Amino acid sequence: MKKIIITILGLFIFLGCANHQYQTYNQVNNNLLASTYLSIGNDYLQKGQFQLAFINFNKAIELNPFYSDAYALRGSIYGLTGKYGLAIADLNEAIELNPSNSNAYALRGAIYGLTGKYELAIADYNKAIELNPSYSDAYNNRGATYLNLKKNELAIADFNKAIELNP
Numbered sequence: 001m002k003k004i005i006i007t008i009l010g011l012f013i014f015l016g017c018a019n020h021q022y023q024t025y026n027q028v029n030n031n032l033l034a035s036t037y038l039s040i041g042n043d044y045l046q047k048g049q050f051q052l053a054f055i056n057f058n059k060a061i062e063l064n065p066f067y068s069d070a071y072a073l074r075g076s077i078y079g080l081t082g083k084y085g086l087a088i089a090d091l092n093e094a095i096e097l098n099p100s101n102s103n104a105y106a107l108r109g110a111i112y113g114l115t116g117k118y119e120l121a122i123a124d125y126n127k128a129i130e131l132n133p134s135y136s137d138a139y140n141n142r143g144a145t146y147l148n149l150k151k152n153e154l155a156i157a158d159f160n161k162a163i164e165l166n167p
Contacts, residue, residue, distance in 0.1 A: 037056045038067070069098075072090070075107060075108070075111075088108060092108070106124065113141065
């Protein structure tokens with residue numbers, strides 16, 4: 001009787017490990033596919049083909065709902081198409097999933113700037129620069145935001161830093 005119980009226990013442990021290995025393989029495969037969809041979507045985004053980019057970013061998120069960069073890039077499409085509320089929601093999700101995603105902060109700063117929320121934009125650009133001190137676009141965009149706030153000296157300093165980083 002003990003042998004049967006031990007055999008059954010061993011079988012359950014084996015099946016549990018096999019199931020875990022299958023789930024791990026499946027997740028790795030999904031992550032690789034999500035990365036591929038993200039790359040394809042980014043290519044479409046660079047070409048201005050927003051609908052095709054959007055489809056690919058959605059697929060990446062479907063395969064890996066924890067993919068911060070996919071939310072950030074989909075948020076950029078929402079922003080480029082004037083859907084600012086959806087853009088902010090996706091960028092918030094990207095930041096929640098990866099608080100070190102400097103691109104998500106910079107993109108959200110851009111959306112805040114477009115909607116006249118300059119102080120929030122400055123805060124996001126500050127965070128993007130804190131995370132990535134060589135992020136020239138964040139300096140440039142923060143400089144433009146400072147201009148909107150009539151803080152010309154700060155704007156000039158940021159523009160100079162952006163040029164220094166990316167001549």
